[in-house]
Amino acid sequence: MNSITSALDAAELMSGLDIRAVSLALSGANIESFNTNGQIAVTGRGREITQEDIARVHEAARAVSISMDREILHVIPRSYTVDDQKGIRNPLHMTGVRLECGVHIITGSVSTVQNMFKCVTRAGYRMEQSYLGILGCARTVLTEDERDLGCLLIDIGGGTTDFMIFSESEPVFTSAVPAGGSQITGDISIMLSIPIDAAERLKKESGAAWSDAIDPDETVIVPGFGAREPVELERRKLVSIVQPRVEEIFEMVNEQIIKNGLKDLIKAGVILTGGSALLPHIDECARSVFGVPVRIGAPSVVSGLDAEYRSPAFSAVVGVALLEAERTGASTEPSGGRKKARKSRQGGFSLIRWIKERFF
Ligand SMILES: Nc1ncnc2c1ncn2[C@@H]1O[C@H](COP(=O)(O)OP(=O)(O)O)[C@@H](O)[C@H]1O
Ligand SMILES: [Mg+2]
Structure with a gap:
């Protein structure tokens, strides 16, 4: 709670604003993940898939039994199947009888999540949403090609190192090791x-x-x-x-990947981010352990973001702010779409402006 208060006091001092609400980027050694499926019958008029059907199939997919001490943090849709047609990214308005959704579910320990929630509310702030920080990292650090080809993203922070594997643009595996x-x-x-x-x-x-x-x-x-x-x-x-x-941290990550038979998926290599990715030559160390190409990842260019924050140490926070902007419907594109964004810098999404509108 003290850390939250002092971080937010510093943020208020720097920005001259009054902070009321908080969204969290969580990380932790207790992170686990698995992939599962949900299925529903499409019953609406003309059997056209609606937004409600998509919400229902997500609900069906998350109806798995997990142990009492664990809590679902994220249910990430991977891809959909409509009748026998597989690999659909967005089934909205398609016609079919059966809708199936493959999801990646990330769980954390109930007590960790609740303790963070308590810290935020006891410090006097409203809790908006919590995210696993590495999802923020993935949002702002990875390129589309890397996700598509298959890559390993490692967020090496203070007390934990979280990691995630993507393949064919879908999250496949999320876990963490208790060291950083x-x-x-x-x-x-x-x-x-x-x-x-x-x-x-x-x-x-x-x-x-x-x-x-x-x-x-x-x-x-x-x-x-x-x-x-x-x-x-x-x-x-x-x-x-x-x-x-x-080396030991990377070897622990590598062991989990090999044990789960996922090594072959990492075709585009390893992307390192988080505060400890600032250690010089850490990429060479990672290359020697994983035996694949390695790069250091930092937040991609977002308008309104000072160069000072384009550091691996800020990947999770910047990415989580972007995810939260998307969740709450703030457009990350100006009204004219991508092309216009290139021409008019003022029309672009400003992270700082959005943060001001949302949290102050
Ligand atoms: N320039 C640097 N060189 C080496 N390590 C660094 C550097 N800057 C930050 N770190 C380390 O990064 C860690 C914090 O990473 P960060 O991603 O900010 O933490 P969190 O675990 O909260 O996500 C700390 O252990 C810190 O010592
Ligand atoms: Mg971090």
Whole structure:
């Protein structure tokens, strides 16, 4: 609750606005996913599929039994089948007797979601909607080609690393491992016997995830504290603390993917995002573990978004704001469509303007 209050106080100070409502980007080690189907009979006039039929088939698909301690976070339609015609993206107005929908369901632990909800409301804000942060990342970081060809998106944050596989533009698998940047900082703190905040600073200033890329002559200063003087250390030594932990995180992700038989789906490679994706040479480390091409992903260009926020650290937040804009019907295209958007910058969707309208 304190973190929420201080983050929102800072946001109010920076924007000069009064914040009332919050949408969350969740992440967590307790994320699980599965794919399932729902089916309904189309009964309306002329057997034309309506918006209500689509809502009904989504309901049917989510009517699965999950354990008491889990909660459905997202039901993402993958594709539809109308009678025997498979692979339909949007069945609205099609004619058929039977409508089937394949969905990707993401669940989280009830207590985590409820605790976040409590934190937001106790801090005095209205809770709008919660999203799994990696869905925001997918929204703003991935290209259509990557989703279509098949890719692995990894959001490597503070305490957790969430990941998601897309294939043929559909989400196939979502999961997480309970480690991220905080564990790297913890390792530095223990190995160099320095406080956590000094370790965090050292990691951000001089850390890296691939020691072969570091000049053996380069040195860093490990800050002193108390009676201890600052000491000079080869940067490679610092990197040799960071690299094994990053490798371990990627190996845990890779294990889950191999165990579920999904490795062959990753044809367009790995896209790394989240705050810890800022570690220099983390792409080389990922390439060595996954054996496929790797790129670092940051939020795509959205009008009204300062360059400073086009960093991997902001992918989830920017993407979730876009998803929420779409959910609430704010157009992400100007009224004239894409072509006009290119011509007239003022007509385009402004994330900042939308946030102001919605939350203040
Ligand atoms: N420049 C940087 N170099 C290395 N790590 C960084 C850098 N900037 C942020 N981080 C790390 O990113 C992590 C936070 O990632 P972020 O995606 O913002 O968190 P969250 O888990 O809340 O989504 C922290 O562990 C932080 O140390
Ligand atoms: Mg993050």
